Amino acid sequence: MKKSLSYLEPIQPFFELKTNNFYQDCVESQGKYWFYSFSSKNKAASNNVTFLPDGCTNLVIACGKYFEAHMVFNTVEAVSFEMKPETEYFAIRFEPGENPFSKGDEIKANAGKIIPAETEYLKEIYFLVTKEPSFEQRMTVASEFLQTIETNSSTKELFKQLLDIIVSKNGLIKISQLEDLAGYSSRYINHLFDMNAGLSAKQFCNIIKFQLVLGEINKGQGNSFSKIAADYRFYDQSHFIHEFKAYTGMTPSDYSEAMKIAG
Numbered sequence: 290m291k292k293s294l295s296y297l298e299p300i301q302p303f304f305e306l307k308t309n310n311f312y313q314d315c316v317e318s319q320g321k322y323w324f325y326s327f328s329s330k331n332k333a334a335s336n337n338v339t340f341l342p343d344g345c346t347n348l349v350i351a352c353g354k355y356f357e358a359h360m361v362f363n364t365v366e367a368v369s370f371e372m373k374p375e376t377e378y379f380a381i382r383f384e385p386g387e388n389p390f391s392k393g394d395e396i397k398a399n400a401g402k403i404i405p406a407e408t409e410y411l412k413e414i415y416f417l418v419t420k421e422p423s424f425e426q427r428m429t430v431a432s433e434f435l436q437t438i439e440t441n442s443s444t445k446e447l448f449k450q451l452l453d454i455i456v457s458k459n460g461l462i463k464i465s466q467l468e469d470l471a472g473y474s475s476r477y478i479n480h481l482f483d484m485n486a487g488l489s490a491k492q493f494c495n496i497i498k499f500q501l502v503l504g505e506i507n508k509g510q511g512n513s514f515s516k517i518a519a520d521y522r523f524y525d526q527s528h529f530i531h532e533f534k535a536y537t538g539m540t541p542s543d544y545s546e547a548m549k550i551a552g
Contacts, residue, residue, distance in 0.1 A: 344486060352377045386485040
């Protein structure tokens with residue numbers, strides 16, 4: 290089977306480590322959506338959970354006494370989301386290029402930001418989700434609502450084709466090579482990524498590589514960091530550590546130990 294982004298599930302380990310009652314499922318229609326729920330471990334005060342770069346935008350809805358929803362836009366570094374105490378959250382992670390609530394210019398301008406969700410569509414899905422008592426019911430009504438506003442276009446299809454190429458190469462592809470394989474200029478390719486992901490094509494390649502590196506470490510199969518650095522074409526182990534820390538806020542060693550403790 291051809292490897293594509295549809296088979297690359299984003300890795301967000303801190304939700305399992307730092308929240309209560311984490312649960313996740315996914316649905317495919319025109320695009321792919323990961324639905325998940327969680328709550329704060331601290332019942333007395335607010336605390337944070339970290340989103341790692343994965344190429345996706347997230348809609349996070351509070352289902353408790355707090356009336357709020359936030360769009361967590363695509364990022365190239367770890368970002369913290371504040372969880373209110375005694376609040377259950379229902380969230381949707383959109384496959385890159387599949388956020389039906391945001392236009393291209395907005396996606397580009399808000400990259401790396403957490404923005405209160407205030408559009409009419411977002412208010413509508415908020416009310417649909419929060420009136421349902423269970424995760425499964427919330428997922429059903431959210432999925433049905435998303436199908437009514439999904440859009441498709443030739444540029445979106447081209448963007449997906451570029452994603453497939455990047456993922457098939459494990460993110461280890463130069464933009465000049467992507468130009469040759471896709472038959473489009475680097476300027477047009479970067480325009481597509483700006484409008485659909487809020488990132489450059491190179492930034493997205495690096496995120497795919499980072500997500501695969503997380504997977505390597507999470508397997509816990511004893512691969513040395515120097516081997517991972519070589520396999521994923523970092524200049525050296527120092528460069529690997531620097532890039533990994535920029536994405537996670539942790540060194541590879543600290544991250545690996547955290548995964549072992551959690552396991």
